Amino acid sequence: MRLNAEELACNRGGREVFRGLSFALSSGEAMVISGRNGAGKSSLLRMIAGLVRCAAGQLTLDGGERDTPLAEQCHYLGHQDAMKPSLTVSENLQFWTEFFGARTHTIESALQAVGLAALTDLPAAYLSAGQRRRLSIARLVSVQRPIWLLDEPTSALDSPSQKRLAELMQGHLAGGGMIVAAAHGPIGLERARELKLDPA
Amino acid sequence: MNLGPHADFIVAAYAVTLFVVAALAGWVVLDYSAQCRTLGDLEARGVTRRSQRKG
């Protein structure tokens, strides 16, 4: 499987953020996007996720399921956690798992993987920011999708959780997945390629 | 006791009152047992309150 980006350009609010951006990513590869604030890191991730339109250029996925749009093969971990405070931990995860069309028997192991298995029946309102973040990460594990788009995934995470996330990411890559992450510092992906976004 | 021509309304008034009070009491009892169950559950898992921890 291979993700190709050709001559991408991005306009936000009438301003050109970047253009002429090309890259290719194969199965098992990770790419870290860096660049100063406003360089378009988040916009690029949202573009791959189908949430922002490409002003020019195109994104294609070779291999994989032909009929499925690119957005439906991506997991997007944005700045917000998309978890509802009045639902319990497992209700939250169960909803996203079912909504993305996966079987729900993966929920327990996904919560185990992020270290929240003891809190399944707790309403998410009781969780700290880091715990909510981990619940959000559990979504990536409970539903299989080949491309992970992570926007500053380590924010709000303490170092044991960061290590756990790094293990999850390594596992995902080993299984033939791809990761595109936006980050300011290291996020635990040693062999990741780097894409530096410079203002156009 | 003769309730006269408007017996239905008198009976209905008493019935509604009984129903509302019963619903309130039922809610209180159910809520009480639910809270006790949750508390017991949490205590069984070894969760403690801060006030107990000090002691």
Place this chain on the structure above:
Amino acid sequence: MIAFNALLVRDMRLAIRVGGGALMGALFFLIVVTMMPFAIGPDLALLARIGPAILWLGALLASLLALDRLFATDHEDGSLDLLMMGALPLELSVATKAIAHWLTTGLPLVVIAPLLGLMLNVELHAMGWLALTLLVGTPALTFIGLVGAALAVALRRGGLLLAVLVLPLTVPVLIFGVAAANAALFGATPFGPPFTILCALTLASLVLGPIAAAAALRHGLE
């Protein structure tokens, strides 16, 4: 189908849990209807005559104002991004949210309408028909309001903007809803024609509302 059920159940759960607004619409309805006699006066004959109009206006305002937060909360916590990335087409997701919203907000309005009709001295025998017009008409209000809710969240504004955008669009529903209710109540005109048109309006909005709302979200949220 699993995704549809999951979203429906989640939204209904959110509405009835702490912080949800399930009965707030019904409460607002009750208050608006109560305020009317203070303005008009407690003349029962007059209230009985304009009762259907008061109930319909109250239901209209209640179901529109309750829509304010329909997409806003999902937008603020990032859920809306993920809802767009599911296998369920956005139009269907939006429609599902609207159905859940109607079940938790619109349906209670229909249920308490006869009680409020009693307070307005509306004839008992016609109360069922009046409730029927609301049962058929309120989904149209929800699905038309859906477009306003989507536009409001795309513009990052809430509250009155929604009402300003949507109220003019609900004019036909109001006209035929009140016409059908009055026909059932006073029998001066036949009930069938306005009621059939009301049904048609509802069916049309069930289709058009989600399409327009999804388009508004797609274009507005980039």
Place this chain on the structure above:
Amino acid sequence: MPIIDFANPTRFLTIANRALPWLIAVTVIVFAIGLFYVMNAPDDYQQGATVKIMFLHVPAAWLGMLGWGLMSVAALGTLVWRHPLADVAGKAAAPIGAAFTFICLVTGSLWGRPTWGTYWVWDARLTSMLVLLLLYFGVLALYWTAEEPSRGARAAAILSLVGAVNLPIIKFSVDWWNTLHQPASVFRMGGSTIDPALLTPLLIMALAFTLLFATLHLAVMRNEILRRRVRSMRLMQAQELAEAT
């Protein structure tokens, strides 16, 4: 027993657990006596047997108002003295007061049908009670919407006090509005003079209802304290897990 002991929720729970069975028993006995008197009460010469509805309607109205009074006192306790049980007491009074106000309205409407010929008349007293019910609903909605209990409690306390200040004004304006419109021929509920044969059962029923209110209030307060205990334990649970990892 010093009053300060009531401030401690654990202590309060012990007292409540001990007092509740007795309160329930006394309530049941007084209700039995009251209902016996009600059954033997004479009919009113004007209204006939429908006057029996009064024995429900009037106590319910009284308790609906008492509930708001209780909430206002509790609100002062929350805002001024920051008493730990005050907002529990205020929160517990809201649903019970609303329920009694609702009973008052429904029995009033069922009394009105034979008397006025319609279920609802915008009579000054009934309308004031309806506005009170709406205010109760507002407080309940506030408690329901607030995700954090302490913030909800303070907001509800302010609303109860504003309501308490406003209630006489509302009552006055509704009376004024009503006399402006109301034709004088309409029968007014609960005339100024009451036959002693009707007064005794009424007073006993009022006592029974007040006891019922007290019982329910104590039980709801106990539930609320337990609910807060569950909440604090859940917070501890989340925190302990964070410390463990």
